[in-house]
Structures are given as structure tokens and as C-alpha cells.
Amino acid sequence: MMRVPVNEPLITDAAKAYVTQALETGWISSAGPFIEQFEEAYAKFIGVKHAIFVTSGTSALHTSLRALDIGPGDEVIVPDFTMIASPFSVMYTGATPVFVDIDPETLNIDAALIESKITSRTKAIMPVHIYGLPCDMDPIMEIAERHNLAVVEDAAEVHGATYKGKKCGSIGTINAFSFYGNKIITTGEGGMVTTDDDALAARARWLKDLAHSPQKRFKHDELGYNYRPTNMQAAIGLGQLESIDMLLKRKRSMAALYNERLSDIQGLTLPVTKDYCENVYWMYAVMVKNGRDDLCKTLKERGVDTREFFLPCHSQPAINMQMNEAFPVTEEVSGRGFYLPSGLAITDEQIIYVCETLTDVMHNG
Numbered sequence: 150m151m152r153v154p155v156n157e158p159l160i161t162d163a164a165k166a167y168v169t170q171a172l173e174t175g176w177i178s179s180a181g182p183f184i185e186q187f188e189e190a191y192a193k194f195i196g197v198k199h200a201i202f203v204t205s206g207t208s209a210l211h212t213s214l215r216a217l218d219i220g221p222g223d224e225v226i227v228p229d230f231t232m233i234a235s236p237f238s239v240m241y242t243g244a245t246p247v248f249v250d251i252d253p254e255t256l257n258i259d260a261a262l263i264e265s266k267i268t269s270r271t272k273a274i275m276p277v278h279i280y281g282l283p284c285d286m287d288p289i290m291e292i293a294e295r296h297n298l299a300v301v302e303d304a305a306e307v308h309g310a311t312y313k314g315k316k317c318g319s320i321g322t323i324n325a326f327s328f329y330g331n332k333i334i335t336t337g338e339g340g341m342v343t344t345d346d347d348a349l350a351a352r353a354r355w356l357k358d359l360a361h362s363p364q365k366r367f368k369h370d371e372l373g374y375n376y377r378p379t380n381m382q383a384a385i386g387l388g389q390l391e392s393i394d395m396l397l398k399r400k401r402s403m404a405a406l407y408n409e410r411l412s413d414i415q416g417l418t419l420p421v422t423k424d425y426c427e428n429v430y431w432m433y434a435v436m437v438k439n440g441r442d443d444l445c446k447t448l449k450e451r452g453v454d455t456r457e458f459f460l461p462c463h464s465q466p467a468i469n470m471q472m473n474e475a476f477p478v479t480e481e482v483s484g485r486g487f488y489l490p491s492g493l494a495i496t497d498e499q500i501i502y503v504c505e506t507l508t509d510v511m512h513n514g
């Protein structure tokens with residue numbers, strides 16, 4: 150029996166060489182030349198003026214929201230179907246996440262439902278590009294403009310994905326990426342804030358380093374954070390980024406192989422793409438009508454590791470908000486979906502094994 154982990158990262162040779170260099174030169178803390186190099190290369194890659202390297206995607210979201218001065222009493226619109234870091238980052242600021250249901254096909258926030266959730270306290274919209282597929286950003290940007298709201302893209306799952314030719318993470322006011330181990334570019338743990346706004350960039354940079362007063366070090370006028378990652382992480386990120394075209398090409402060919410081998414299975418919904426964007430297929434996410442949990446258990450017994458979809462945010466015990474509201478699409482999708490092994494180290498043979506196993510289990514039980 151073949152064993153296929155749900156995510157096995159691919160560490161490039163350049164990443165290994167640079168991290169060794171960081172270690173051998175003794176630049177192991179958050180000072181060191183790779184940080185600036187990685188930030189500059191990442192800003193160029195995304196097509197923004199500023200990129201600020203931080204410790205995680207979660208801290209990138211938190212820093213972005215704090216840079217916008219979002220805090221207690223404010224509201225931020227967040228999709229109900231997302232990784233918990235999206236609403237948690239809002240809650241860290243003291244603001245309230247206000248959840249919106251998603252589109253059943255794209256699994257991204259349903260822009261048509263946003264306006265009914267806007268109040269006098271709303272300060273920002275946080276669209277989350279789910280599993281590699283960019284949100285339809287034009288309607289979201291238009292609503293934000295009309296109501297004078299900031300937009301914080303949660304681009305943790307879409308390094309290199311484009312919307313109408315623009316990279317995700319370059320469209321919103323100030324945006325966040327994650328470089329966690331299972332993301333398309335990884336630094337082990339890490340994140341990036343991206344923006345074209347000079348003042349927001351300066352504020353983000355200041356907040357991530359404990360908000361030392363620019364006039365007087367060790368004087369602090371606002372609450373800051375230590376969100377400084379190390380030179381070693383930047384070295385890994387820079388090395389990964391040099392291979393980004395190859396990594397994205399591989400992601401697409403993995404999805405093409407899955408599509409080809411799975412399109413005939415009755416009752417299995419495959420991921421979609423849209424004319425307005427380029428999907429990077431961070432995770433190959435599928436849905437079944439029923440029996441998801443048993444299916445995933447059987448797959449696991451046969452060596453195929455999968456992950457179930459996120460739970461609806463509003464129903465998380467740690468959040469427990471808007472319980473009297475209905476989020477029917479998120480609730481349904483959340484119980485039907487899972488993703489197949491999608492790490493960049495996967496081989497075609499492994500993908501074929503996954504497809505054959507899934508076909509067999511779905512057809513023959």
C-alpha cells in the first residue's frame with residue numbers, strides 16, 4: 150500500500166543553500182541581509198511597493214488590521230467559511246468579526262450578501278481567497294469604495310494567483326500572506342504584509358517591532374508586538390521564491406492530473422476556476438453529497454491522508470457569535486468537503502494512487 154501524506158513540502162536547493170549561509174554567517178536573529186532581500190523580492194513578485202515580513206499569516210492579518218487602526222467597537226466583514234486566523238485576527242484588535250455566507254461554487258465570500266451586513270461601525274472587509282481560487286474582487290472593491298471601507302485580503306492560500314491580471318495581495322488596502330509549512334511558499338512559519346500605501350507600510354513595520362518611538366527608542370506610544378521572524382526564515386523564503394514559477398506550474402499540473410482522473414466519478418464535486426482569475430490550486434478541494442467522514446476514514450486506512458473542510462466560524466465555541474443567523478451554504482459545504490493530498494513533494498504516481506483509491510472506495514464502498 151502506498152502512503153500519501155496530505156501535505157509534504159518541497160524545500161528547494163536554493164532554500165537549503167541560503168539557510169546554511171544564514172547559519173554559517175551567524176546572522177540568525179531578525180537582523181540579517183536575507184530579510185530585506187526577501188521583502189524586496191516578494192514586493193516585486195506581488196507587484197506592490199511594500200512587503201513586511203512577519204512571524205505568521207495570523208500576525209500578518211493582525212498587523213494589517215492594527216495598521217488600519219481597527220480596534221474595539223469596530224466591525225470587520227469576514228466570510229463564515231475560512232481558517233480561524235481570519236476572525237481571530239479581528240478579535241485580537243478588540244473589533245468584532247461579522248460573518249457573511251459564501252458562494253456554493255467558488256467557496257469564496259458571496260459579495261451579494263456583504264452590503265446587508267454593513268453598519269456604521271464597519272471599518273473593513275476581509276475577503277479570503279479560499280484553497281487557491283481568487284475572490285471576485287471588483288464587486289467587493291466597489292462596495293468598499295461606496296462605504297469608505299478598507300479591504301484586507303487574506304491571501305494566505307494564493308501566492309501567485311491573479312485576478313484580472315493583478316496578483317492577489319495587491320488589490321486590497323493592506324493584505325496578508327502566510328508561509329506556514331503547507332503553503333505554496335513556506336518559511337516554516339512566517340507571513341507577509343503587502344501594501345502600496347507608504348503610511349500603512351511604515352505603521353506595520355513599526356507595530357511588528359514593539360512600536361518603539363521613532364524619536365526615542367524604548368519609548369512606546371502604542372501597543373506593539375514582537376512579530377519579527379528570523380534571517381533563517383527569510384533565507385528559506387527567498388530560496389523558495391526563486392522557484393515560484395516552477396512551483397506554480399507544478400500546482401497546476403497536479404490539479405490537471407486530479408481533474409483528468411476524477412471527472413467521471415458520480416457524486417464528486419471538483420474544484421472550479423473562473424474566467425476572471427487564475428486558480429493556483431493550493432489545496433485540491435472536493436465535495437461529496439454525503440458520507441464524507443466515513444469516506445475519509447476509509448481513505449486513511451488505505452494510505453490516503455485527507456483533511457476535512459473548515460467548520461463554520463460563527464459556530465466555533467471560541468467565537469460563538471451570530472448563532473441566531475443562518476449561513477446555509479457554509480454549513481452545507483463544511484460537512485461535505487475535504488481536500489486531497491496537495492503538497493508540492495507529491496509525485497504523479499502518488500496522485501494516480503489517490504485517484505484510483507478514491508474511485509474504488511466511491512464506486513465499491
Ligand SMILES: *Cc1c(COP(=O)(O)O)cnc(C)c1O
Nearest residue numbers: 205206207232234305327328329
Ligand atoms: C494558513 C492561513 C492563515 C494563517 O496563517 P498562519 O501562518 O498559520 O498563521 C490565515 N488565513 C488563511 C485563509 C489560511 O489558510
